[in-house]
Amino acid sequence: MQPFQDRRAVRQALADWREQGVLGADGVAAAWPGTEPDAAGWRTWLDRALLVLGAALLCTGVIVFFAFNWQDLHKFAKFGLLAAALTLLAGFACLRPPADLAGRAALCGAQVVAGVLLAVIGQVYQTGADAWQLFALWALLAIPWALAARAAPHWWVVIVLVNVALLRYFSVRLGVGAMFDLLFGAAGERATTLSLLAATLLQLALWFALCAMAPALGFRGLAGARILVALACGYAGWLGLASLLHSRFDAAMFGVALLTLGVLLAWFRLRAFDVVALSLASLATLVLLVTAVARLLLDVNRAGFGAFLILGLLTIGLSAAAAAWLLRAYRQHGQADASGAAKGEPA
Template sequence: MDWRGVVADSVRAHGLRSEQRLELLALAGLDREPAPLLARLPLLLAGLAGLLCGLGLIFAIAANWSGLSRTMQFALLQAAIGLGALGIIVRPGLRLPLGVWCLLATGGLLAFFGQTYQTGADTWQLFALWAVLALPLALGLRSDALWMGWALVALTAIALWVTAHVGHRWRAEADDVVVHLIGWLAALGLALALHGRWGRRAGCGVWARRTAASLSAGLVTATALAALFGQDPTLQALMALLALGVAASMLASPKGFDLFNLSAVALGLNVVLVGGLARLLFSAASGGDAMGRFLLLGLAAAGMLAATVSGVLRLARAAGRREGGVA
């Protein structure tokens, strides 16, 4: 239960005096920074520092690409990984920023080899190798921020694999069903692994799980849109509706409720449904006034979004009441 919001609503609704208002605000903690925020702020700043330092290293090498020899570029990137790993061992308190630093430096090193030696590997292979090489780092550090970055890299590899196997362009034709299904299953398996018991034991936190789930929903939604706006709508659109519907029902259940992931999946459902309606209204066989069809599409999209938001909020309130009852 969000007691801070309840107290704030009561203050506004009942018109309490200034003294009563201050007492209630102090009781709810609204007069100071939330304790969880103060506890997590150093970790957030440490992760941001590692991110900025890693990106700064990669950008510095890219900006001076022509002025640095291959040996110097390799030495800088390799030294960055080695020093970061050594720093994690020597200073465990800095494992979060140094872990993020090593993750980015590993990607920079792989990009260096791909750009310099033209190995012929597809982009997805570099991202897949990046995910494999960074997996021991994520397992060792057990950091939610590092797992979130790893999930981003792994799901990018899956998306690029799908693109590479459908002709290096984002399409969804009838012959591509198997490729898309494999990509969806891989993304879903990754998300379930991070959500499951193994993920919790490996140190995956809430944001790593949310990253994996929302990116998986985005992959399914993007494939459905490619199917809807291709030459002929294909089976992928119906498969996407089924997959998103099943995911929404699981996330809406009391046992598996997750507001963030449910919102992401519900948004994907809305996008696919609105895309299907747009395809139906503006197909070649459709007649009538174009502005009228646009108006109908806009009203339908607004109505679906309003109904979705109302349903998600109702489920969130029910989950809050269950938590309050348990507490």
């Protein structure tokens, strides 16, 4: 079965050749069916989709069960049920052959149940620990399951848990009272956002390094990088917006935000092409540029109808330019992939 990325690259190349007149409509019609998934491919996709849905529903059911029956269960019954569920999931995964989807789904369920067990322990024995410690320990316990599964989705869980722990930790330790206070002008928001941005960029660099050195452990694919890029763009965008919306413009923080977005755009265009990451970085850059122009117009007392017209036209123009650039980059990359596939080179 032809990989999805190769089929997409061939389809893009066929469409480009048809548009350029290199290949006629008959040639495209003859080659196009080979790029579509066959019945076996659809069955494989359906099996995976139902397996993921079943694992998600099972984990959700465990959480809802304890939430609904919390008062009626003895504390040792809570621990025993969760330990039994964890043991059953781990035992089932051990009985399955390596790289089995059902076994990996069981390991993913074990990752979630381990966190539920930590939460139950924290509820039964009130120690006064902060929430970031729960997520940090949960992320630490999720790593062995990810190493056992050797699959990228298990590392996505680790990434999410690590960043939730970091968000809670930095928001509290750097002067922000709670995570949501970070969005509403708290005293330490700039230091917090800058720390979170640096931590996310460090994780992104670590992800690419692990993808190059240890793909057999599950460090592969684009989804993990996309999660981190979305966080980095969010933090960089908020850092830039905060520097613009405060009473005193912070040029240094605005420059850091634009520099971060520029580095992301250059990396995912030239070294590790990904149109999703480029779209996220382009959107964040567009928002910062439009907001900067709006701040400039307000500072020079031109906040009337003409200013809004200028902002509207600027938004339309920048959006069109970004869309054209993304489409051109996507087509160029698709043609390069198609040429590489035709020569037998890896995509």
